[in-house]
Amino acid sequence: MNVALLKPAPEHAPNDLFADARSRLPGTGPVADVRAASFADFAARGLPHRRIEEWKYTDLRALLGQVAPLAAVPDEAALARAKAALAKLDVTGTTRFVLVDGVFAAELSDAPDAGVTLRRLCAVLGDEANAVRADLLRTNATNDVMVAFNAALATDGVVLGVADGARPEKPLHIVHVATQSAVSIATRSFLQLGKNAQATLVESFVTAEGAHDYQTHDAVVIWLGDDAALEHVRLVEDAHDAANISTAIVTLGAKARFNSFSITTGAHVSRYQAFIRFNGEDTHASINGINLLKDRQHGDATLVLDHAVPNCDSREEFRAVVDDSARSVFQGRINVHPDAQKTDAKMMTRALLLSDEAEADNKPELEIFADDVTCGHGATTGALDDSLLFYLRARGLPEKEAQAMLIQAFVGEAIETIADDSLREAAETAAERWLKARS
Amino acid sequence: MSALLEVNNLKVRVEDREILHGLTLTVNKGQVHAIMGPNGSGKSTLSHVIAGKPGYEVTDGEILFEGDDLLAMEPDERAAKGVFLAFQYPVEIPGVATMNFLRTALNAQRKARGEAEMSTPDFLKKVREVCTRLNIPQDMLKRGVNVGFSGGEKKRNEVLQMALFEPSLCILDEMDSGLDIDALRIAADGVNALRTPDRGFVVITHYQRLLNYIVPDVVHVMSHGRVVKSGGKELALELEESGYAQFEDKAA
Numbered sequence: 001m002n003v004a005l006l007k008p009a010p011e012h013a014p015n016d017l018f019a020d021a022r023s024r025l026p027g028t029g030p031v032a033d034v035r036a037a038s039f040a041d042f043a044a045r046g047l048p049h050r051r052i053e054e055w056k057y058t059d060l061r062a063l064l065g066q067v068a069p070l071a072a073v074p075d076e077a078a079l080a081r082a083k084a085a086l087a088k089l090d091v092t093g094t095t096r097f098v099l100v101d102g103v104f105a106a107e108l109s110d111a112p113d114a115g116v117t118l119r120r121l122c123a124v125l126g127d128e129a130n131a132v133r134a135d136l137l138r139t140n141a142t143n144d145v146m147v148a149f150n151a152a153l154a155t156d157g158v159v160l161g162v163a164d165g166a167r168p169e170k171p172l173h174i175v176h177v178a179t180q181s182a183v184s185i186a187t188r189s190f191l192q193l194g195k196n197a198q199a200t201l202v203e204s205f206v207t208a209e210g211a212h213d214y215q216t217h218d219a220v221v222i223w224l225g226d227d228a229a230l231e232h233v234r235l236v237e238d239a240h241d242a243a244n245i246s247t248a249i250v251t252l253g254a255k256a257r258f259n260s261f262s263i264t265t266g267a268h269v270s271r272y273q274a275f276i277r278f279n280g281e282d283t284h285a286s287i288n289g290i291n292l293l294k295d296r297q298h299g300d301a302t303l304v305l306d307h308a309v310p311n312c313d314s315r316e317e318f319r320a321v322v323d324d325s326a327r328s329v330f331q332g333r334i335n336v337h338p339d340a341q342k343t344d345a346k347m348m349t350r351a352l353l354l355s356d357e358a359e360a361d362n363k364p365e366l367e368i369f370a371d372d373v374t375c376g377h378g379a380t381t382g383a384l385d386d387s388l389l390f391y392l393r394a395r396g397l398p399e400k401e402a403q404a405m406l407i408q409a410f411v412g413e414a415i416e417t418i419a420d421d422s423l424r425e426a427a428e429t430a431a432e433r434w435l436k437a438r439s
Numbered sequence: 440m441s442a443l444l445e446v447n448n449l450k451v452r453v454e455d456r457e458i459l460h461g462l463t464l465t466v467n468k469g470q471v472h473a474i475m476g477p478n479g480s481g482k483s484t485l486s487h488v489i490a491g492k493p494g495y496e497v498t499d500g501e502i503l504f505e506g507d508d509l510l511a512m513e514p515d516e517r518a519a520k521g522v523f524l525a526f527q528y529p530v531e532i533p534g535v536a537t538m539n540f541l542r543t544a545l546n547a548q549r550k551a552r553g554e555a556e557m558s559t560p561d562f563l564k565k566v567r568e569v570c571t572r573l574n575i576p577q578d579m580l581k582r583g584v585n586v587g588f589s590g591g592e593k594k595r596n597e598v599l600q601m602a603l604f605e606p607s608l609c610i611l612d613e614m615d616s617g618l619d620i621d622a623l624r625i626a627a628d629g630v631n632a633l634r635t636p637d638r639g640f641v642v643i644t645h646y647q648r649l650l651n652y653i654v655p656d657v658v659h660v661m662s663h664g665r666v667v668k669s670g671g672k673e674l675a676l677e678l679e680e681s682g683y684a685q686f687e688d689k690a691a
Contacts, residue, residue, distance in 0.1 A: 386493070391530045394490050395540075395600065396518035396548035405543065409534025409583075 017184075018043075021070040021153060027125035030134035038137065039152035045145045054144065057329040057361045058300040063269045064243055068215050070153060071101040071183035081208040082177040083108055090426040091235070094173035094202055101178060102155040102185040115166025115197075121157035121188055136190065139221070141249045141275040142304070150186055150219045150247065157189035164194035164225070171200035171231075171420065176216060178242065179208040186217040193228040195253075200231040200420055205246075205266070207239040215243040216267075222250045226280055229257040233423045235430055238266040240295065245271050252312075254280025261418050262289035263427050264299045265434045271300040278305075278312040278340070286315040290414045292434040293326035293358075300329035303347075307340040310370075316347040319414045321407055322358035323438060332377065333365040340370045347377040352384065352410050354403075404435050442503070443468045443608055443639040444489070449500035451481075451488055451664075458484045460664040461500065466608070471640040473650055473675060476661035477683040482643045483527065485661075486612045489641075490524035491517050504608065518544075519551035523606035525597040527613040532584035537596070540584045541566065545603060569602045573629045591622030598629035609633070610641045615649040627652030647679040662686040 018039045025035060047064060048055035074082065082100040086108060097118065098108040104120045112118045125133055136159075137151040160172055174189055191201055205216060216238060224230055238244050244267040252258055264270050276285060291299035301318050320328035332347045351360030364377035384406050392402035411431045418424040444466040451459040458481045466472050476482050488495050489502060491514035502509040509517060532540070546556045557565075570577055575595050585593050594614055601609055611630065615623055630640070630653055642653055650658075650672065658674040659666045660683070667686045668674065 393514040
């Protein structure tokens with residue numbers, strides 16, 4: 001008997017996963033072809049690991065082992081649990097588009113404001129009259145393997161459009177709720193802002209009570225037309241044994257404004273990768289965020305900015321508060337293309353380490369092919385300042401309270417960049433909850 | 440007169456170097472003690488050890504505050520008990536609004552003493568009153584703690600805290616450093632307004648100038664980690680005339 005034959009091939013499980021899921025994945029013809037090709041790509045490459053440069057600090061083979069089977073379509077009980085989780089959301093006053101275990105839940109979602117169109121991804125992919133439907137699963141922005149995985153398995157998502165000149169008053173809010181355990185949840189959503197449109201997009205990742213150890217695989221694809229402005233806020237509050245692998249692909253038109261903030265307090269393993277491309281001149285983007293990590297949490301923010309045209313500004317500031325033996329990763333890449341003169345790009349990371357075992361890894365990369373640009377990056381990593389701690393304690397604050405006040409100040413300075421008051425408060429609440437759990 | 444602060448034979452090391460070599464000092468309620476001395480004589484070390492700053496090792500002696508062992512207490516417990524150190528260099532704390540800091544600190548002290556938290560209206564009223572008295576513009580309180588404050592503003596912020604927290608022992612560490620004469624007068628007036636029969640002050644200074652504004656009851660001269668001479672306020676003037684050299688020799 002040949003023992004080696006009994007050992008499953010390393011990619012055996014994922015192949016089963018796709019075979020099992022295939023029958024329920026929306027889209028036939030060219031959509032199915034893209035899915036099969038994407039999955040073949042994933043199966044050939046496997047989960048990214050430390051020898052893949054873009055993933056060197058976030059070895060998903062070590063951290064996840066393998067991808068979990070796709071979640072079942074949520075039943076009534078699952079939807080009821082999702083509803084209970086929604087009731088606890090800090091973010092209110094938004095137009096909610098709720099995805100439960102990767103499936104759009106109309107009964108939990110709101111009707112869009114005037115000027116906003118909403119379609120389900122599965123409906124668009126299934127619309128055989130739409131000749132370009134398969135393009136929704138393709139991208140030129142990256143050949144990242146987890147984006148390929150997402151293309152293969154995305155079950156649903158929302159396709160949102162904001163008409164030229166429209167300014168929906170309420171933020172558009174995509175809420176991801178996980179109710180199942182030991183499953184993969186794969187979603188892909190889209191937002192297109194027409195010319196001179198203004199909107200706010202919120203993405204929340206939350207867990208229904210009792211859901212554990214699931215993997216969220218999300219992608220969001222965003223286009224800003226000329227003169228459009230988007231405020232973008234992400235709140236990652238997944239269960240502490242879950243994984244969240246998310247990608248944003250953003251294309252910016254001329255004279256556009258993109259202001260993005262991501263806060264991660266949840267998930268055992270999280271990776272937020274954003275590929276942002278300047279396609280029109282005189283556009284400004286600021287991409288900020290903060291990771292608040294403890295225990296053995298691993299949080300990765302990886303940004304790739306492509307300054308493809310002249311006269312655009314970008315500002316990136318990511319902060320991290322890292323306790324216990326948690327690890328925060330920031331990778332920032334700025335590509336300045338040959339024609340992108342007068343690019344002004346700045347990138348900064350600040351990490352606050354609260355324990356000896358905490359770790360922060362920073363990898364800035366600047367690739368500049370134009371000669372008249374301003375590009376800079378900086379990084380600081382350190383503990384709480386002893387002289388500040390002593391000042392606060394000498395004024396009567398016990399040690400934990402003094403630490404909390406300084407951490408809150410560090411976090412607060414980052415959160416200040418969120419323009420919307422109620423969203424800023426929601427981010428503050430998430431940070432406070434993290435701090436409280438610490439003390 | 441009852442003793443507020445008793446420092447007995449205090450010996451303090453920083454790393455491998457002994458800074459205080461058996462210092463003894465008693466401050467009674469209602470008194471203002473000035474501690475003068477050249478740079479490096481251990482004046483600031485004494486203030487830090489009383490307030491509980493980490494990094495100092497007490498190898499001998501004791502510090503009693505109203506009869507209690509101060510060295511056994513955490514810095515925040517000392518503050519709640521009524522020990523206040525006005526810092527020579529008040530730190531800037533970006534991201535912490537002064538108002539929030541003041542209220543949190545005051546209520547932390549009250550909580551430690553088993554008192555109820557001060558209500559927001561009462562707190563605001565008290566802050567307003569103290570600010571008016573000390574000529575502190577209210578919008579200074581909206582900024583981060585000491586962030587972008589001038590030297591004078593930082594020192595006034597220390598006096599403001601002193602007035603708010605109402606400690607029974609105030610230690611002023613080189614309050615005059617970096618202040619022009621007008622700023623010094625304002626800060627000193629603030630301190631003088633707090634002089635009561637129940638409260639004691641330790642005023643640490645290199646120069647006699649400050650003592651024109653805050654007139655001490657007792658003046659001590661420190662040199663090489665010891666008190667080498669004590670006397671009345673005229674001692675400060677004498678020092679101004681003849682300098683510290685005479686004491687340097689005596690201690691050597």
